[in-house]
Amino acid sequence: MADELERPGENGESQDPAAHLPAPSIWPFGFALGVALVLVALIISSWVIVAIGAILALVFGFLWIRAATREVRATPPPEPAALTADVEEEEGEEDDGEPRLSRSLFLEGATLGIGAAIGGIVTLPSVGFMVLPAFLDQEYEQIDLGPLESYPRDQWVVAKFRGTQAQPDGVARRTAYIRYNGQQDGTPSFTILSNRCVHLGCPVQPQGLTDEEAQMIETEAGGVELFKMAPSGFGCPCHGGAYDIEGNRTAGPPVRALDRYKYSIHNGRLRLDEPYSVGKVKGTGSDAQIAAYDLVDPGQHVDGPEQFFYPYVP
DSSP states (O other), X not given: OGGGOXXXXXXXXXXXXXXXXXXXXXXXXXXXXXXXXXXXXXHHTOHHHHHHHHHHHHHHHHHHHHHHTHHHHSOOOOOOSOOOHHHHHHHOSOOOSOOOOOHHHHHHHHHHHHHXXXXXXXXXXXXXXXXXXXXXXXXXXXXXXXXXXXXXBTOEEEEEEEOOSSSOHHHHEEEEEEEEEEEETTEEEEEEEEOBOTTTOOBOEEEEEEOSSOEEXXXXXXXXXXXXXXXXXXXXXXXXXXXXXXXXXXXXXXOSEEEEEEEEEETTEEEEEEEEEEEEEESOGGGOEEEEEOOOOTTOOOSSGGGGGSOOOO
């Protein structure tokens, strides 16, 4: 019967469909592990893990390619002494003695190559958006908050301003809590607290009375709204985080004190600079001793043994 016929191989034996399949190997898994380590390390900015992942990916990738191309690189088997006329007509050409790539290997390589190209086209943009921000400096524009006369001594005010010119006003609107502490060594002293809760980033609210009528100040960055207030502390309405008048955590899940802003004075006007994180504040006003650190994300410790459980922030 025709259904029972088998196609003979070159040596008269039946061909095994799995003959051209690569042998099981751990190299692809090692290569994938190296790539995964590189991506994770880029997210957490750990250059040691990046180097380890890159080395693993290179080593296992080389071994994988070497194993996959072993059949192509192997010495071709000796050709039979004589070929029948039927076989010569079917091949359509004489054997020139040079090794040739079989159709199955060509299709296998083409499929892997096209799949890799499609995977790269789909993956690279998302990986770029995920990884590149870790390598970009997050610059903060210096913001004019108006003349010093707008900030009475020992009086807290809520300042609402536009944080950047590149974004719409509704998106770039930011809030800070400011108190003028008077002169310190001939220089005006300010306490400027961020309204971002250091638990999960919710907006912190003052615990006390706040004027409803705002004082408007026009600056180069746009209008600045100042609301007088008399807080006894600050609280987060999301998860119950509480802070004292200097921004120290007093209750709830926050892991440190409120972030603060650096500032400078130019031509009698207060200018807001970049923010920074704070571990704890001792003292008040111009006499406060601030444990300052580079800005980190909410929920991240900056001091104590817990700080070693978090990735380094460049």
